[in-house]
Amino acid sequence: MVRFPPILRRWMTLLVIVFVVLFVGSRIIVVMNSPSLYYYDEEEIQEGLWDGLLQLIQYNEEREESAPLANEISSYRSLQWSLIQSRKVEALSLTEDEQTIQIHLPGWDFTEYANPPEEQIDNTKEEFTFSDETRATKLPKMKYPVQNRFPIIIWWTPFTGHKHIVRQCGHGRCLFSHNRELKDHTKTRALMWYGTDLKFKDLPLPRQSKHDWALLHEESPKNNWPIVHKPIISLFNHTCTFRRESSYPITLQYLPSMEYLTAPLLFDVLEKNRFISEQGLAPVLYVQSDCDVPSDRDRYVKKLMEYIKVDSLGKCLHNKDLPDEYVDPLTMDKEGFHKIIAKYKFTVSFENAVCNDYITEKLWRTLSLGSLPIYMGSPSVQDWMPTTKALILANDYPTVEALANYIKFLDENDDEYEQYFDFKNPGKITNSLLKNTMKSRTWGVDDIEQENFIDGFECHVCDRVFEELLADAKRQKPPTFQANDSHYGCPRPQPAVPGMKMDNSLRSWVEEFDTRSAVIAKATQQMVKSGANSSRVLNDFIKKVFSEMKSNNFDHNHYENELVS
Numbered sequence: 001m002v003r004f005p006p007i008l009r010r011w012m013t014l015l016v017i018v019f020v021v022l023f024v025g026s027r028i029i030v031v032m033n034s035p036s037l038y039y040y041d042e043e044e045i046q047e048g049l050w051d052g053l054l055q056l057i058q059y060n061e062e063r064e065e066s067a068p069l070a071n072e073i074s075s076y077r078s079l080q081w082s083l084i085q086s087r088k089v090e091a092l093s094l095t096e097d098e099q100t101i102q103i104h105l106p107g108w109d110f111t112e113y114a115n116p117p118e119e120q121i122d123n124t125k126e127e128f129t130f131s132d133e134t135r136a137t138k139l140p141k142m143k144y145p146v147q148n149r150f151p152i153i154i155w156w157t158p159f160t161g162h163k164h165i166v167r168q169c170g171h172g173r174c175l176f177s178h179n180r181e182l183k184d185h186t187k188t189r190a191l192m193w194y195g196t197d198l199k200f201k202d203l204p205l206p207r208q209s210k211h212d213w214a215l216l217h218e219e220s221p222k223n224n225w226p227i228v229h230k231p232i233i234s235l236f237n238h239t240c241t242f243r244r245e246s247s248y249p250i251t252l253q254y255l256p257s258m259e260y261l262t263a264p265l266l267f268d269v270l271e272k273n274r275f276i277s278e279q280g281l282a283p284v285l286y287v288q289s290d291c292d293v294p295s296d297r298d299r300y301v302k303k304l305m306e307y308i309k310v311d312s313l314g315k316c317l318h319n320k321d322l323p324d325e326y327v328d329p330l331t332m333d334k335e336g337f338h339k340i341i342a343k344y345k346f347t348v349s350f351e352n353a354v355c356n357d358y359i360t361e362k363l364w365r366t367l368s369l370g371s372l373p374i375y376m377g378s379p380s381v382q383d384w385m386p387t388t389k390a391l392i393l394a395n396d397y398p399t400v401e402a403l404a405n406y407i408k409f410l411d412e413n414d415d416e417y418e419q420y421f422d423f424k425n426p427g428k429i430t431n432s433l434l435k436n437t438m439k440s441r442t443w444g445v446d447d448i449e450q451e452n453f454i455d456g457f458e459c460h461v462c463d464r465v466f467e468e469l470l471a472d473a474k475r476q477k478p479p480t481f482q483a484n485d486s487h488y489g490c491p492r493p494q495p496a497v498p499g500m501k502m503d504n505s506l507r508s509w510v511e512e513f514d515t516r517s518a519v520i521a522k523a524t525q526q527m528v529k530s531g532a533n534s535s536r537v538l539n540d541f542i543k544k545v546f547s548e549m550k551s552n553n554f555d556h557n558h559y560e561n562e563l564v565s
């Protein structure tokens with residue numbers, strides 16, 4: 001054996017290392033530099049891809065003979081076969097410019113669902129050209145378990161901050177993307193909207209039968225009324241709303257935890273009484289800066305003020321100043337502001353709209369802070385309360401005066417008042433719907449340790465798409481997923497004070513409900529059902545709906561001009 005001097009040996013080792021680094025590195029770079037590696041023009045290299053890439057490189061090295069990656073197209077076929085047969089990689093394909101090989105990793109099925117090509121690549125054939133057609137048809141037929149399929153789900157209204165993200169859900173993995181160009185991709189199975197951004201002149205038409213539509217809207221209808229109407233909501237297959245009937249309900253979206261609810265009282269009733277007598281606080285607090293909302297709450301509170309003293313610290317019905325540092329709504333959660341609420345015996349907690357199960361932080365925060373809520377909003381709110389006696393429902397009283405009298409009664413009877421906080425004591429929460437829903441909830445509120453409901457809804461849609469794929473693979477009857485107005489619907493706005501005449505603000509909400517949004521809803525449904533190839537023709541359908549209404553003596557000019565413009 002030849003023995004080299006140590007210095008030469010060191011140099012040789014270094015040389016080998018440099019060579020290996022350059023050799024392996026060049027291959028990684030070839031692949032990494034090509035955006036199309038990611039098939040979906042993905043910019044980030046995700047974990048799963050790295051694993052596959054490393055396996056591929058390792059595999060090449062183990063094969064001894066260095067297998068080409070990009071440029072040596074002649075070896076492409078054999079590389080493909082050996083890799084596929086080794087199960088390290090499921091398939092390889094070339095990009096348009098034939099400069100890059102796309103790697104199809106184990107478990108990442110990039111082939112077609114329907115009619116996988118029957119024909120196998122003829123390994124004996126010498127010539128092999130990579131026209132579009134051969135690329136599409138000559139990939140070998142693979143037997144993928146359905147779980148390994150890889151559906152694409154598009155956020156039609158970008159919402160999540162992720163341009164692309166792959167989620168591992170219960171039944172399999174889905175790619176969630178903001179890229180609208182994937183609309184006609186064969187693997188696209190669902191499209192998602194955020195309700196506020198849903199625009200009826202901007203829909204992916206014609207709707208494909210394999211495209212599920214999914215809607216996330218945690219808010220009241222105030223910022224997109226057509227959604228309350230059945231013709232719109234029933235265009236969707238999967239819904240995530242405050243309604244318990246929605247397919248992924250988030251009724252308790254503003255309740256972080258049971259501990260939040262049972263947080264100890266900051267001030268007991270004697271201290272609260274002292275704030276009234278010594279600091280001149282009113283018994284009742286109102287803090288709203290969003291005025292003239294569909295629930296008509298301001299007019300109710302104005303009437304209430306005729307019978308009992310209410311401190312109104314927000315912009316609406318303002319009669320007392322907040323300390324300067326709380327005027328900005330963004331600081332509303334600051335501790336000091338919470339202390340202000342906690343000092344009041346009663347807090348008016350009226351939602352901006354009246355819808356079943358629409359319950360916001362206005363109520364939960366008041367309960368948490370230990371001020372007694374005077375509530376108007378979800379008619380079914382009692383279903384979610386910790387005990388049957390945790391809040392005062394304005395609608396239980398035939399008149400505002402009757403409500404005021406009851407508040408005064410509680411204000412003067414400390415024992416009666418304190419009963420409303422029984423749920424703060426250990427073991428006193430009697431509502432099993434509330435307890436069970438919180439216990440089984442898989443998402444968190446402002447909790448970095450848990451996924452949020454947006455992540456959860458994405459997986460809900462992904463899993464339902466897989467249910468459809470699985471049924472299809474087993475040749476079973478596919479499940480149907482169909483939303484209806486119980487998934488969102490809210491009733492027509494009406495005066496908060498029973499029997500009070502409408503004012504201009506309320507009238508405009510009612511018109512919005514009865515006319516503008518109803519027409520858009522009907523026209524949109526007709527447009528989608530007609531198979532229209534673009535939602536820009538919505539105006540034609542709006543005109544049609546109006547002409548139907550015209551024959552019912554409807555004064556349409558006003559609305560028609562407004563809607564069609």
Ligand SMILES: *[C@@H]1O[C@H](CO)[C@@H](O)[C@H](O)[C@H]1NC(C)=O
Pocket residue numbers: 212213234235236237468479480481482
């Ligand atoms: C999704 O909803 C549309 C519109 O109602 C319906 O035609 C389609 O069958 C639904 N898809 C599933 C899987 O139920």
Ligand SMILES: *[C@@H]1O[C@H](CO)[C@@H](O)[C@H](O)[C@H]1NC(C)=O
Pocket residue numbers: 245246482483484485486487
């Ligand atoms: C509406 O949807 C709910 C929940 O998916 C379902 O239970 C109910 O039967 C549906 N109602 C109608 C009228 O189809």
Ligand SMILES: *[C@@H]1O[C@H](CO)[C@@H](O)[C@H](O)[C@H]1NC(C)=O
Pocket residue numbers: 533534
């Ligand atoms: C869309 O529909 C219109 C009217 O029905 C038709 O004239 C047009 O050719 C269609 N466009 C496409 C791309 O199919």
